[in-house]
Amino acid sequence: MIKGLALLMACLWSLISFSQVKFSSLQEVLDYADKNSVTARQAILQNAIASTDREITKSGILPKVSLYGLSEYYPVIATQVIPESIFGGPADKFQKVQFGLPFMFAAGAEVSMPVINLEKWAQLEKSKLQQTQIGWNQAAQIEALHIQLTQWYYQVLLSRAMIELNNENAKIVAQLMVVMQDRNKTGILNPSDYNRSRNLQLDVEAGGPGYAKLEVQAMNAIRSLMNVPDSVSLNISDSLNGFNWPMLSENTNIDKRPAWKEAIARVNVAEQAFTESKKSALPRLSFYGRYAYTWQIKEAQTVSYDASTLGLRLDYTLFNGWNIRNQQKKNKLLLESSRLEQERTKSVLTQQQKDWWNCYYTAFQTKNTLENKLQVARENIRIAGLNMKEGVMEFDEFYNIFLDYVRAKLNHLQNLSDGILNYVLISNNIQ
Numbered sequence: 001m002i003k004g005l006a007l008l009m010a011c012l013w014s015l016i017s018f019s020q021v022k023f024s025s026l027q028e029v030l031d032y033a034d035k036n037s038v039t040a041r042q043a044i045l046q047n048a049i050a051s052t053d054r055e056i057t058k059s060g061i062l063p064k065v066s067l068y069g070l071s072e073y074y075p076v077i078a079t080q081v082i083p084e085s086i087f088g089g090p091a092d093k094f095q096k097v098q099f100g101l102p103f104m105f106a107a108g109a110e111v112s113m114p115v116i117n118l119e120k121w122a123q124l125e126k127s128k129l130q131q132t133q134i135g136w137n138q139a140a141q142i143e144a145l146h147i148q149l150t151q152w153y154y155q156v157l158l159s160r161a162m163i164e165l166n167n168e169n170a171k172i173v174a175q176l177m178v179v180m181q182d183r184n185k186t187g188i189l190n191p192s193d194y195n196r197s198r199n200l201q202l203d204v205e206a207g208g209p210g211y212a213k214l215e216v217q218a219m220n221a222i223r224s225l226m227n228v229p230d231s232v233s234l235n236i237s238d239s240l241n242g243f244n245w246p247m248l249s250e251n252t253n254i255d256k257r258p259a260w261k262e263a264i265a266r267v268n269v270a271e272q273a274f275t276e277s278k279k280s281a282l283p284r285l286s287f288y289g290r291y292a293y294t295w296q297i298k299e300a301q302t303v304s305y306d307a308s309t310l311g312l313r314l315d316y317t318l319f320n321g322w323n324i325r326n327q328q329k330k331n332k333l334l335l336e337s338s339r340l341e342q343e344r345t346k347s348v349l350t351q352q353q354k355d356w357w358n359c360y361y362t363a364f365q366t367k368n369t370l371e372n373k374l375q376v377a378r379e380n381i382r383i384a385g386l387n388m389k390e391g392v393m394e395f396d397e398f399y400n401i402f403l404d405y406v407r408a409k410l411n412h413l414q415n416l417s418d419g420i421l422n423y424v425l426i427s428n429n430i431q
Contacts, residue, residue: 019231019233020232020233020234020235021228021232021235022235022236022237023234023236023237023238024236024238025238026149026153026238029149029153029222029236030146030149030150032226033146033149033225033226033227034142036227036228037145037225037227038227039141039142039225040142040145043138043139043142046137046138047131047135047138049134050130050131050134050135051131053131054124054128054130057120057123057124058124058127060120061114061117061120061121061124062113063111063112063113064111064113065109065110065111066109066110067107067109067110068108068110069105070104070105070107071104072103072105073103073104074100074103074104075102077099077100078098078100079096079099080097080099081095081096081097082094082095082097100296101296101297101298101301101303102297102298103296103297103298104295104296104297105295105296105297106292106293107292107293108290108291108292108293109290109291110288110290111288111289112287112289113286113288114286115286116283116284117284117285118284119276119279119280119282119284121279122272122275122276122279123276125272126269126272126273126276129268129269129272130269132265133262133265133266133268136258136259136261136262136265137258137262139258139261140257140259140262142258143257143258143259146428146429148221148225149222149225149226150421150425150428152218152222152225153218153222153236153238154240154417154420154421155218155417156215156219156236157236157238157239157240157417158413158414158417159211159212159214159215160215160239161239161240161413161417162211162214162410162413163208163212163215165406165409165410165413166208166211167208169204169402169406170201170204170208172381172385172402173197173200173201173204173402174201175385176200176201176385176398177198177201179388180193180194180197193394193395193396196395196399197395200399200402219234222234222236240413240416240417240420243419243420245367246423247364248360248361248364248423248426250354250357250361251353251357251426252350252353254346254349254350254353257349257429259345259348260345260346260349263341263346264342266338266341266342267335267338267339267342269338270331270335270337270338270339271335273331273334273335274328274331274334274335276331277324277327277328277330277331278328280324280327281317281324283314283315283316284314284315284316285312285313285314285315286312286313286315287310287311287312287313288311288312288313289309289310289311290308291306291307291308292306292307292308293305293306294306294307356422356425356426357422357426359418359421359422360419360423360426362418363415363416363418363419363422364419366415367416367419370408370411371412374409374411374412376408377405377407377408377409378405378408380401380404380405381401381405384397384398384402
């Protein structure tokens with residue numbers, strides 16, 4: 001029984017340890033992040049908190065009903081001097097009258113409700129605007145998360161393309177080494193050229209781990225942003241191939257960007273907060289009602305009675321240590337600050353979109369040239385390989401042609417990656 005249970009646990013652990021999430025496109029990565037990333041989960045919580053805050057503010061303008069109980073003991077009972085004429089005595093005589101008995105118990109209910117309270121109404125409107133602002137803030141954070149994931153995603157694909165290029169280079173250099181070894185055995189090769197060819201082979205071998213390191217770093221960043229557990233392997237099966245280079249026009253309109261809408265909402269909140277601080281100095285009218293049942297006791301004597309009242313209460317603050325004035329001053333400064341932040345946000349977003357378009361336009365203009373250079377370099381390396389086998393080319397010439405080919409391939413891959421990346425950024429965050 002114990003062995004069977006242990007085997008079952010081992011199987012479960014194996015399934016957990018070797019579970020895998022697979023993605024074949026960037027959109028699948030973004031969809032996963034929208035459900036599982038810490039940023040997305042925090043957005044849900046923040047929106048729920050903002051909604052709750054609004055309900056709390058709304059409760060301030062609703063009726064308030066409370067029950068209370070009271071127990072008191074009067075060591076000295078309150079007294080008052082009244083004319084004896086009330087009891088039939090002379091008008092110029094007075095006597096002391098005590099009010100109540102020393103032990104007092106009371107229970108009752110109270111109700112109150114604002115009738116006119118412009119400050120609380122302004123607070124309710126501000127809480128509504130704050131909820132909108134928080135919603136756009138979370139949307140802006142999700143957009144920033146998408147931008148980071150997009151950049152790291154194409155870094156993964158570029159790193160893989162470079163690894164493939166390095167593997168191709170290794171095959172070319174391996175073929176070169178076969179030729180160089182044959183020449184070295186026959187004694188028709190300068191030993192320094194053989195060593196240089198061997199050194200070139202080692203350089204190519206050393207490049208593989210470097211490109212692999214870039215891929216691992218990018219995958220680690222994606223794992224962290226997506227909140228993928230370490231026990232789950234992450235697999236991306238996409239590539240840089242198949243991009244058709246669409247023509248795009250420059251677009252600097254930021255009206256649809258969440259960060260811009262958040263900046264607008266922040267200004268609206270600051271304006272409402274300033275309005276609220278100005279209304280806090282206005283009179284407040286509220287309705288109130290109270291009912292109480294009271295017992296007063298002294299030894300064996302008990303007196304009980306009830307009382308109730310309904311009324312309106314007017315409150316107006318004449319002076320409170322300049323608190324209202326200073327609050328208005330503070331909110332005015334916060335309003336100015338939010339407007340400056342709105343200007344900064346506009347500048348940053350506009351520059352960001354211009355940079356995306358400029359990078360894409362540059363890559364678009366360069367693509368044909370780089371493709372032609374790559375085609376020429378690929379043909380040259382093919383011819384150079386044949387000439388080396390036939391013994392009609394020296395190492396120096398092959399080495400220069402090989403470096404030209406590697407450079408042309410790297411430039412083409414980098415330009416292709418830049419074009420796809422900036423096209424996706426433009427498409428996902430502007431249109």
